[in-house]
Amino acid sequence: MTSRKIPVIDSDTRAIRRASRIVGTRIAIACAGVVADASHELRTPLAVLDARLQILQRALPTGDPSSSVVADLRSDAKDLIHIVNELLESAEIGGAAVHDTAVxxxxxxxxxxxxxxxxxxxxxxxxxxxxxxxxxxxxxxxxxxxxxxxxxxxxxxxxxxxxxxxxxxxxxxxxxxxxxxxxxxxxxxxxxxxxxxxxxxxxxxxxxxxxxxxxxxxxxxxxxxxxxxxxxxxxxxxxxxxxxxxxxxxxxxxxxxxxxxxx
The missing domain is CATH 3.30.565.10 (Histidine kinase-like ATPase, C-terminal domain)
Structure with a gap:
């Protein structure tokens, strides 16, 4: 009995791979869009939160025991703002390497x-x-x-x-x-x-x-x-x-x- 090789249909294989790349690219674009949209939506309320904390910080009397807590909250808010900006930038540039950064x-x-x-x-x-x-x-x-x-x-x-x-x-x-x-x-x-x-x-x-x-x-x-x-x-x-x-x-x-x- 002789073995019979099943022919590989190269055109179909190439078509499947091409379709997979297209689908993968569209998914990546969609994900980037979701990240960008979410980042845009979060940017304004976080800026408002930081502004309100700043007002509260300035209104506290000298030596108020809450001063350090409010300062920490402002620092956390600024970190969140930076995270959102970084996510937005990453979505826009595709996560490319960054070289121009402060020391x-x-x-x-x-x-x-x-x-x-x-x-x-x-x-x-x-x-x-x-x-x-x-x-x-x-x-x-x-x-x-x-x-x-x-x-x-x-x-x-x-x-x-x-x-x-x-x-x-x-x-x-x-x-x-x-x-x-x-x-x-x-x-x-x-x-x-x-x-x-x-x-x-x-x-x-x-x-x-x-x-x-x-x-x-x-x-x-x-x-x-x-x-x-x-x-x-x-x-x-x-x-x-x-x-x-x-x-x-x-x-x-x-x-x-x-x-x-x-x-």
């Missing part, structure tokens, strides 16, 4: 994220510790709010899986061209999924076999946004290590080039 202090942005997440970590009696070189790593050319957002997302992931009464470490390491921020937790490690895939939107993994802390199964969109922001500014994010003793996720961004006046 900022990375450690200060990391510290802001740590202070925000400390309010959540305290419920589980988890401490967040910073391990940064002295003097600091120098400036980076990434918006401070973007650094803060990335570290908040990394810390949020760490807090979810770190057992009570333990610690999370935020380490800062410097090379000639980059600065890395590594968040180490004491969770059960990543199981049942390729480590690179945890940065995909809504990635899910199989639960670990051992009983104990919460299974690291759902990763939401927080880590995917970290990757999008990192890539946008010429950086990256990856799983540095993951064992039964914990996981370390590392965000790397380029250092700002020093001008002659700074040397």
């Amino acid at each position: 900022v202090d990375l450690v200060a942005a990391v510290d802001a994220a740590m202070q925000s997440m400390a309010l959540i970590a305290i419920d589980k009696h988890i401490t967040i510790e910073l391990d940064a070189p002295q003097p600091g790593p120098g400036p980076v050319r990434v918006p401070a709010s973007s650094i803060t957002r990335c570290v908040v997302a990394l810390l949020d992931n760490a807090v979810r899986f770190t057992p009570r009464d333990s610690a999370i470490t935020v380490g800062v390491a410097v090379t000639k061209k980059t600065v890395a921020v590594t968040v180490r937790d004491r969770g059960p490690g990543i199981h049942g999924i390729d480590h690179a895939r945890i940065f995909d939107r809504f990635a899910h993994s199989a639960p670990p076999d051992a009983d104990g802390d919460e299974a690291r199964t759902g990763f939401g969109i927080g880590l995917s946004l970290v990757r999008e922001i990192a890539v946008r500014y010429g950086g990256s994010v990856h799983v540095f290590t993951s064992t039964a003793a914990g996981t370390a996720l590392s965000l790397t961004v380029p250092r700002a080039k020093q001008t002659r006046s700074a040397l």
Whole structure:
């Protein structure tokens, strides 16, 4: 008996691939449109909110105990405005890399994220510790709010899986061209999924076999946004290590080039 090969219809295959590309492009355009529309709708009410907080801030008497809370609320409102503007810009330019960005202090942005997440970590009696070189790593050319957002997302992931009464470490390491921020937790490690895939939107993994802390199964969109922001500014994010003793996720961004006046 002779085997018979089934002919491949190249024209149909090409047509299917072409149709798939067209559908994919239209979906991407539609998603970008939704993001742009939502950003436009949020921009005005957020600006109004910031203006009202500013009025309230100016009306408070000197030494009022509410002053620090109102100042924090204004800072949060400004961060939200920046996030909306960034989403809108990303939708308009397709997430292209950005190079013309103000130079900022990375450690200060990391510290802001740590202070925000400390309010959540305290419920589980988890401490967040910073391990940064002295003097600091120098400036980076990434918006401070973007650094803060990335570290908040990394810390949020760490807090979810770190057992009570333990610690999370935020380490800062410097090379000639980059600065890395590594968040180490004491969770059960990543199981049942390729480590690179945890940065995909809504990635899910199989639960670990051992009983104990919460299974690291759902990763939401927080880590995917970290990757999008990192890539946008010429950086990256990856799983540095993951064992039964914990996981370390590392965000790397380029250092700002020093001008002659700074040397």
